[in-house]
Amino acid sequence: MAHFGVDYYPEHWPQSRWPIDARMMREAGIGLVRMGEFSWAKMEPAEGKFDFAWLDEAIAVVAKEEIQVVLGTPTATPPAWIIERNPEILPVDHTGMVRGFGGRHHDCQSNEAYRAHIRRFVRAMARHFRGHPHVIGWQTDNELGNSHRTLCFCDSCKQAFRAWLKRRYGSIEAVNEAWGTVFWSQTYSSFAQIPVPLPTPNSHNPSLLLDWKRFCSDLIVDFQKLQIDILRAECPGQFITHNYMGFFEKTNYFHLARDLDFICHNQYPLHFRKDRDPVAPPERLAAILDLMRGIKRKPFWIMEEQAGPTGWETVSSTPRPGQLRLWTYQAVAHGSDAVVYFRWRTCLFGTEQFWHGILPHSGQPGRRYAEVKQTIGELTPLMPRLGDGGQGAEVAMLFSYDQEWAFQVQPHHFDFDYITHLMTYYTALHKAHVPVDLVSDAEDFSAYKVVIAPLMFLMTPDLEAKLRQYVAGGGHLVLTMRTGVKDWTNQVVPHVLPGPLADVVGLTVDEYDCLWGVSQAVRWQAGERAADPEPCAKWCDIVTPAGARPLAVYTMDYYQGTPAITANAYERGVAYYAGTELPPRTMRAFMAHVLATAGVEPLIAPAPEGVEATRRRGKDGDYIFLLNHARTAAELALPASWKPLIGREFVREHVLQLAPYGVALCISA
Ligand code: GLA
Ligand code: ZN
Secondary structure (H helix, E strand, O other), X not given: OOOEEEEOOHHHOOHHHHHHHHHHHHHOOOOEEEEOOOOHHHHOOEOOEOOOHHHHHHXXXXXXOOOEEEEEOOOOOOOHHHHHXXXXXXXXXXXXXXXXXXXXXXXXXXXXXXXXXXXXHHHHHHHHHOOOOOEEEEEOOOOOXXXXXXXXXXXXXXXXXXXXXXXXXXXXXXXXHHHOOOHHHXXXXXXXXXXXXXXXXXXXXXXXXXXXXXXXXXXXXXXXXXXXXXXXXXXXXXXXXXXXXXOOOOOOHHHHHOOOOOOEEEEXXXXXXXXXXXXXXXXXXXXXXXXXXXXXXXXXXXEEEEOOOOEOOOEXXXXXXXXXXXXXXXXXXXXXXXXXXXXXXXXXXXOOOOOOOOEOOOOOXXXXXXXXXXXXXXXXXXXXXXXOOOOOOOEEEEEOHHHHHHHHHOOOOOXXXXXXXXXXXXXXXXXXXXXXXEEEOOOOOOOOOEEEEOOOOEOOHHHHHHHHHHHHOOOEEEEEOOOOOEOOOOOEOOOOEOHHHHHHHOEEEEEEEEEEEEEEXXXXXXXXXXXXXXEEEEEEEXXXXXXXXXXXXXXXXXXXXXXXXXXXXXXXXXXXXXOEEOOXXXXXXXXXXXXXXXXXXXXXXXXXXXXXXXXXXXOOOEEEEXXXXXXXXXXXXXXXXXXXXXXXXXXXXOEEEEOOXXXXXXXXX
16 A cells, blocks of 8 residues: 555646646655545536546546545535525524535535435445546545534524434433423423524523534534445445544544544644644644544544645745654654645645645645655655554543533633643643553543543543543543533532542542632642642632542642642552643643653653654554654654664764754664
8 A cells, every 4th residue: 555645636737737747746656646525516517417537537647657546525515506406505604694605515414405416426426436446445525524613503404403302312301301491491392492502692501502512523424424325335445534633523533433444634733824823832733643543543544734835815834844754754653554745736726725735836846845755755665564553552541522512612711621621631741752542431441551531521420430440450540620520411410529439539629719810829749849839720629638648739829738639549549630720840740740650651761842752563663753843953862772764863872863853763673
């Protein structure tokens, strides 16, 4: 299998250019292209009139250069003639407004007319390309859920929501019970009265909102299933995948993956809008990649890797020399088996005129082409050796869409955010060079030495039992603020917090304090001498130990001196509790303590800021990726047993020099 590719849009270029593109691709070592995912109008210009000849020809042109093809089903872009015939396909937004044709994803995913168009089209496309010797697989749609973030509230979706509730709860009485509709006289006497959450004079019922998010996620999974069923039946032997968007949360990605052979992710480290980081921090990119590996607990692909400045109306900075190579190595280091760059050549028209490809508008290969070519040349011989043994992580972090959604409904503090909270833990582990797996709480996590289970706001008795058992069996578990507050319907449970796990963590939570207009700080005191206080924010649980030992305390106000972080020995393991969102210095001390107690070793000793170390368990040894995300050079001492395969710039014995954005790859057999 080829391991490097590009996203290619032959329909944007004259046919005379195709062979030139294909030859340049092959010369760069590219062996894969993804095509077709937005070209419905060209493949079916009028209902039932299919034209796949141009795509046959494009596949033949790249095949001549030994390039394999992944085809995307173009269902993210229903053509104008479909919308003209069935305007009811257009989605309705959260204000009740119908969104018009244009852009993409101008569709309602529950709409039957739309689904009928998809069945007809995907079946025809699948039948045409089944068994094609150069088509190795399919991508369903494109970034499912994208553009649908505030969609769709149409009548069809309302009916689908009611049907979903009926399947989930059985009767209207059960819905009333689960949602607590006796509050504010919201009791329903039939499913026909249940609304979709359009704006009301004030807030909706939190249980309704959480179920709505679950419904929207299930709808997307079901929408994808429609075409997967067709592709599976028509195209045995070709894989089916989908391109994910990292921490995107409209869809439960664990559920979306069940019907896929493997998953793909789109990685764009540079951003071009004011509300986002201009460059995503390396630990965030790493966490996203670890989640992508955790979705199916196996290697994945990057289906779109940044290849130039990104941009729509505004434009990001340009990737610095070395960054495209660095991000490719980072993706591979965290478990990507293939990297496909978005896009081959920068388009001359359309919304993405400034979303740059490997080639600039002119089509002349330049700096980016040379860097991609070098990267592919270096990594291609190594890819088959990397295997699927994961990172050998001894630490897991639990990831849950239900918890994230529940906090979106009620963030408690204006600035509170599920991912940001998880990242406080992940960042400390990343900077300590400790590999982490991000896994679903439905997984068996018993083999990990440490499990971080942040924000287990919604609890089930099963989950509680599993966590208890993990500690009893010798695990080191970190639980946090807001554990055990609610049940799965988003109702508060009438127990003393954190509920049944109180004896495991050895404390009760008697009060809490939202840090809005008040200040608080924590002091780490489990070391040889107590640290200086460090301000904390957003939230504090005020706890009473019942056996737990304080590792850090609050330093201000009426609960000054009470524990902010605790440790409790329970049967053969240890359960920790962190009552606040920990600031960085305290978090680093906390994680160092947890790791040392659990016997987890970092991959490398402290390294200069910005240097990432990641391990991939290969077929013939451990591959250690050393990645310098900083714009300055870094020096790094290597253990004697590591043999550098790529990046051998030694300044002294065992001391390696990493250039700005430079990488090294070592094997430790
Ligand atoms: C996403 C999409 C691509 C393209 C890029 C750039 O990742 O999947 O089709 O639109 O963004 O905007
Ligand atoms: Zn709809």
